[in-house]
Amino acid sequence: MDLIPRSNVVHKLEKRSLLIAINCIAALSIFFFGYDQGMMGGVNGAQNYYQKTMHFGHPDPHTGSPVIDDTLLQGGIVSIYYVGTLVGCLVGGWFGDKYGRIKAIALGAAWAVLGATLQTSAQNHVWMIFARLINGWGTGILNAIVPVWATETAEHTSRGQFVAIEFTLNIFGVVVAYWLEYACGFYKGGNGSFVWRFPIAFQIIPLLFLFAIVWFFPDSPRWLVKVGREEEGRYVLGRLRGETGADMGKAEAEFQDIRNIAELERKTASRTSYWSMFTGIGSGKLHTGRRVQLVIWLQIMQEWIGIAGVTIYAPTIFRTAGISNSDVQWISGLNTITYMLSTLICVFTLDRIGRRWTLYWGSVVQGISMALAGGLTTAGQSHPAGSSQAKAYSSGAVAMIFLFTATFGATWLTVPWLYPAEIFPLEVRAKGNAWGVVGWSVGNGWLTLLCPVMFKALKENTYYVFAAANVITIPMVWALYPESNQRTLEEMNLVFAADSIWNWDAEKNFKLLKEQNPELVQAAQRGHSALDPETGLPVRHSTARNMSLDVSAMQSRHQDDVMAEKQTFKHG
Numbered sequence: 001m002d003l004i005p006r007s008n009v010v011h012k013l014e015k016r017s018l019l020i021a022i023n024c025i026a027a028l029s030i031f032f033f034g035y036d037q038g039m040m041g042g043v044n045g046a047q048n049y050y051q052k053t054m055h056f057g058h059p060d061p062h063t064g065s066p067v068i069d070d071t072l073l074q075g076g077i078v079s080i081y082y083v084g085t086l087v088g089c090l091v092g093g094w095f096g097d098k099y100g101r102i103k104a105i106a107l108g109a110a111w112a113v114l115g116a117t118l119q120t121s122a123q124n125h126v127w128m129i130f131a132r133l134i135n136g137w138g139t140g141i142l143n144a145i146v147p148v149w150a151t152e153t154a155e156h157t158s159r160g161q162f163v164a165i166e167f168t169l170n171i172f173g174v175v176v177a178y179w180l181e182y183a184c185g186f187y188k189g190g191n192g193s194f195v196w197r198f199p200i201a202f203q204i205i206p207l208l209f210l211f212a213i214v215w216f217f218p219d220s221p222r223w224l225v226k227v228g229r230e231e232e233g234r235y236v237l238g239r240l241r242g243e244t245g246a247d248m249g250k251a252e253a254e255f256q257d258i259r260n261i262a263e264l265e266r267k268t269a270s271r272t273s274y275w276s277m278f279t280g281i282g283s284g285k286l287h288t289g290r291r292v293q294l295v296i297w298l299q300i301m302q303e304w305i306g307i308a309g310v311t312i313y314a315p316t317i318f319r320t321a322g323i324s325n326s327d328v329q330w331i332s333g334l335n336t337i338t339y340m341l342s343t344l345i346c347v348f349t350l351d352r353i354g355r356r357w358t359l360y361w362g363s364v365v366q367g368i369s370m371a372l373a374g375g376l377t378t379a380g381q382s383h384p385a386g387s388s389q390a391k392a393y394s395s396g397a398v399a400m401i402f403l404f405t406a407t408f409g410a411t412w413l414t415v416p417w418l419y420p421a422e423i424f425p426l427e428v429r430a431k432g433n434a435w436g437v438v439g440w441s442v443g444n445g446w447l448t449l450l451c452p453v454m455f456k457a458l459k460e461n462t463y464y465v466f467a468a469a470n471v472i473t474i475p476m477v478w479a480l481y482p483e484s485n486q487r488t489l490e491e492m493n494l495v496f497a498a499d500s501i502w503n504w505d506a507e508k509n510f511k512l513l514k515e516q517n518p519e520l521v522q523a524a525q526r527g528h529s530a531l532d533p534e535t536g537l538p539v540r541h542s543t544a545r546n547m548s549l550d551v552s553a554m555q556s557r558h559q560d561d562v563m564a565e566k567q568t569f570k571h572g
Contacts, residue, residue, distance in 0.1 A: 003232050010218040014239045015247070019154060023162050025210070025217055026150040027169035029105065029142045032112070032206050034173025036139060038336065039199055040078050042181025045329070046196040050074070053193065054125045065319060071452035073125060080129050082445030084115075084136020085143065086438055090274060092141030093434025097427075100219045100227075101149040104141060104430070109211035112138025113204055120201040138207075140441065144434040147421040152220040152429070153240055156488040160350035163418045164343065171340040171409060178333040185329065222489070225258045226426050233258070254488075258426070261490040265427045272428050277435065285497045286425050292435045294481060295420035299439030300446075301473050302416040305363070306370055306466030307408050308447040309455075310335075310401065318401070323394060331398065335405055342409035354485035355415050359477045362411025366404050367470030373400035374463030381460070397460075416440070422484040423492045482506045 004010060013021055043049055045066055050057040054077065056070040068074050088108070096104035115135025122128040147163065154162045180202060184195045221240065224233030234255050241251040271282030280289020318328045350358055380393030416436070424432025454462045482495045482503050491510075494517065498509035 003229075004218065004235070007216055008218055009216055010236055010239050015242045018240055019162065022153050022217060023150060023166060025214055026146050027166040028206055028210050029109070029146045030166045030170040031173040032203055032210070033139060033143060034170035035177045035203050035206075036112075036135070036173070038174030038177035039181070039203070041332065042178060042185075042199060042329075043196045044074065044078070046181075046185075047191060048193045049196040053122070054128060056125070063324075068452060068456075071456055072449075075449040075452045077125060077128055077132065079445040079449040081132040081136040081139075082441040082448070084133040084138075085140035086136075086441035086445070088137035088140025089144040089434040089437030089441065090140075091137070092144035092437075093431035094274075095141070096145040096148065096430035097223075100223055101145050101152075101430070102214055102217060102219045104145040105149070105214045106211055108138050108141030108145065109207050109214070110138070111141060113207045113211070114138070116200060116204045116207065120197050120204075136441075140434075140437055143417075143437045143440070145430055147417050148430050148433045149220055151418070151421040151489065152222045155241070157486060158351060159422070160355070160414070160418060160485065161347055163421075164346040164350050164414045167414045167417065168340065168343040168347065171336065171343050171413070175333070175336045175340050178329075178336045182329050182333050221255075222258055222426055222429075225255070226262050230259070257488065257490045261493060262426055265425045265493070272431070274431060274435075277428060277431060286493060287496050287499075288425065288428065288432065290501060291423050291432060291496055295416075295423070295432070295436035296439035296442070297476070298416045298419060298481070299436050300443035301469060301476070302412055303440065303443035303447050304466070304469040305366055305408070305412060305473065306404060306463075306469070307412070308444050309451045309462070309466070310405055310408075318398060323398065335402055338402055339405045339409045342406035343413060345410035346414050349410070350414060350418075351485060354483050355419060356477055356481060356483050358411050358415055359481075360474060362407055363470045363473045363477075365407040366412070367467045369400040369404040369407065370463045370467035370470065373397045373404070374460050374467070376400060377460035377463070419481075419484060422489060423482075423496065425493055426489070429489075479503060482510075 009021055010018065047059055047066070050066055050068070051059065054073070056073040056077075057066050057068040059065070060067050088111070092104055092108060095107060112135055115131055115133075115138050118131035119128065119135055122131055150163055150166060151159055177199060181195070181199045184190075184198055187194055218236045218239075219232075221233040221237040224230070224236065234251070237255050237258075238251040241247055241254065243251060265286065268284040268286050276282050277288045277292050280287060280292075283289060318331055323331060346358070376393045376397040380390045380397065383389040383393070420433045420436030421429070451462075454465070458465070479502060484492060484495075487495065491514070494513040495506055495510045497513055498506045500506065500509075
């Protein structure tokens with residue numbers, strides 16, 4: 001394949017080894033994302049940062065704990081980052097669909113390096129706000145593209161597992177951030193600017209490595225087919241799936257599915273702008289407007305169930321539970337380790353029980369743990385500080401926070417990032433995933449801005465707000481979110497072809513369309529071969545003349561065909 005540079009790893013690796021290499025690069029980007037999120041928890045607690053540089057707080061003269069004088073400024077510095085991710089994801093989605101996944105990843109890494117450099121050198125809160133805005137732009141580009149690149153290269157039978165592994169690295173980034181900041185706190189008594197500047201600068205290392213190495217990896221075969229570079233797309237797909245033995249025909253069947261669906265999408269949807277996607281105008285039976293709303297709200301609820309507060313304001317949460325200032329940092333760090341280990345549960349369960357059941361059991365356990373955390377904290381504060389009863393209740397509240405975090409890592413961490421990369425049409429997949437990042441940016445920015453205010457006004461009652469959000473997600477997922485597990489990316493157009501918003505109608509319609517459009521689901525049929533049994537050569541199918549996402553239209557055409565056959569038989 002002369003069209004792809006010889007230095008590209010696609011020529012040297014194939015099948016699982018190539019998939020693992022691609023996911024290692026994707027995981028590197030996700031690691032940066034996790035590190036960048038976890039970093040601000042320790043930065044907010046550095047005295048030189050909040051008192052001498054940003055001027056939004058002072059240390060308590062008795063305990064040394066940060067006392068925040070301007071909660072709006074503290075929350076604003078954190079949340080402005082998500083305004084950057086919101087803008088960046090929209091730019092990244094457009095850029096990734098137009099110029100490819102690899103170039104978009106490189107652009108995001110370069111932009112994030114610039115933002116991290118500016119954050120490291122910040123001298124006041126205005127500087128820091130603009131630096132975080134720029135850094136968020138780079139993160140938004142990466143978050144819009146990397147999950148799409150990963151899902152478009154993985155097989156539908158193990159797609160969830162690969163993405164779940166990437167998010168283990170995401171939380172490893174949070175762990176590294178916490179413990180690096182904890183160690184930096186001992187430097188010169190934790191009073192200098194090194195305590196917070198070095199952890200911010202540390203993220204530049206993985207970003208530079210990502211920018212340098214991503215050029216040696218293949219672009220998504222689906223994107224290559226979409227833009228007309230079919231020869232390259234077929235070669236990359238063959239290297240990913242294998243071309244010999246039991247794998248013979250697998251790549252060809254999937255390639256034909258991609259070609260068919262790409263042509264069908266061009267016929268079905270007339271508009272692909274962000275506004276058209278959001279409103280659903282011109283999308284026809286693809287119903288991209290509905291998909292956009294689903295991924296936006298899934299990401300918003302991911303933050304409002306409580307994880308944004310726990311990740312960024314963990315020290316504040318543990319102080320509210322009655323933990324002393326000297327113990328807060330190492331307990332927060334220990335919580336991130338259990339968080340990371342819990343993500344391994346998702347690696348082994350996500351492709352077995354599906355996306356919906358993963359969210360169900362997560363919401364139940366998370367809701368219970370948040371409600372109990374609020375109750376135990378209230379009970380502990382009703383006893384004298386330092387008493388055995390207060391300590392017992394505080395320990396129980398901390399245990400509930402640990403349980404919440406571990407459950408989230410096993411469930412809600414991965415699915416809201418995987419689902420948007422799975423359900424959108426090929427023509428606008430990067431833009432569609434960008435809408436998911438918009439939801440995450442809105443939910444995260446909104447919550448991190450309000451978290452300091454909520455904890456100051458509501459104190460431990462804030463936990464009940466998070467518990468209620470978990471309860472709301474259960475009927476929401478049950479009624480509105482179709483299952484994507486064990487379905488090819490091409491099949492998802494059939495899943496969302498129903499005019500009804502309800503999941504049960506979507507599943508019923510999917511079953512009918514799958515029967516009527518067998519040409520679209522070759523790759524989903526295990527053991528299916530795309531080879532001619534007599535010649536042994538690949539059979540290249542074109543899009544069927546009557547292929548459609550409209551059940552009633554297909555049934556009408558079928559009836560017309562039956563009548564025509566009867567007339568032919570009668571006159572024959």
